Amino acid sequence: MDKIILTGDRPTGKLHVGHYIGSLKRRVELQNSGEFKKIFIMVADAQALTDNMENPEKVRQNIIEVVLDYLACGIDPKKSNIFIQSMVPELTELAFYYMNLVTVSRLQRNPTVKAEIGLRNFENSIPVGFFTYPISQASDITAFKATTVPVGEDQLPMIEQTREIVRKFNSVYGETLVEPEALIPKEDAAKRLPGTDGKAKMSKSLGNCIYLSDDADTVASAIKTMYTDPLHIKVSDPGHLEGNTVFTYLDAFSRPEHFAEYLPDYNSLYELKEHYTRGGLGDMKVKKFLASIMEETLAPIRARRAEFEKDIPAIYEMLKESCEVARNEAANTLSEVKNAMRINYFDDVELIKSQAERFHNK
DSSP states (O other), X not given: OOOEEEEEEOOSSOOXXXXXXXXXXXXXXXXXXXXXXXXXXXXXXXXXXXXXXXOHXXXXXXXXXXXXXXXHHTOOTTTSEEEEGGGOTHHHHHHHHHGGGSOHHHHHHOHHHHHHHHHTTOTTOOOHHHHTHHHHHHHHHHXXXXXXXXXXXXGHHHHHHHHHHHHHHHHHHOSOSOOOEEEOOSSGGGTOOOOTTSOSSOOTTTTOOOBTTOOHHHHHHHHHTOOOOTTOOSTTSOOOOTTOHHHHHHHHHOOHHHHHHHOTTOSSHHHHHHHHHHSOOOHHHHHHHHHHHHHHHHHHHHHHHHHHGGGHHHHHHHHHXXXXXXXXXXXXXXXXXXXXXXXXXTTOHHHHHHHHHHHHTO
């Protein structure tokens, strides 16, 4: 079986370094590995509207921001198909059929849905579209016959629900859909990068993000105020690594060669941590080291983005062509689904013939 990837992001804002470590960097590696026959990257605007229905302009404007970040990070439209979810209406029809295979109680038990509902304080005013997101995601994944879905651990319940829908459909209507596998980050540092204030999640509203498109001064300023260890008051005080955002970022971004380049006093991150925990190493020295690493990482991304920004119409044209490719793929799957469900009335020659004979012999 051909290996196919489906992944994507909600266009609710520019992408930040958490997206880069958590998914974008890995996507580029997978794209260039030659291991996958097809890669589909979806800008999930329809899903973003489930909790931004009164602010569609926010979603509309952020589509191009997200795509620019994709391209700047190395996503190649010649190798990966970048498409907009709402431009593939077949996804909605598939989701409609899948709704009959899932109970309300099962959706209510989905840990990811429960967590997101609590995060948004929906309580008893949950939009139906948001509540049925696992079904919509199953449609997105199965429409492209994805075998592999790169996700964080918090999204595993969503993939499991897709697998349940696939198994249920295939048991009722015959082997039609492909059951996907989740691909989670290998390294702990890539699983969840905290905000600069130490909060568990980066959020535009909290002002704790470092965006991929931020200039060098903005990034340096964010790192300068980054949360470290509140008990590490004097340089001589022993420092703690747990919950220390600076060291969490170093775990994610630093490489052995960075020490020779920016901090030759140390040979490795292990040595730096050891010195910090025994005392005698100030936060600002560590933050300056991190700032140098982040600038090395983000400068080329920023430069590529600036080049792509020079021809926005070309990007929209690329998206239009990619959406057509995605729609053709989804249409093929939808046709197979309708055939399996026996709702392909006008394509079923035998049905028409048998009905004609039935009424002729009446």
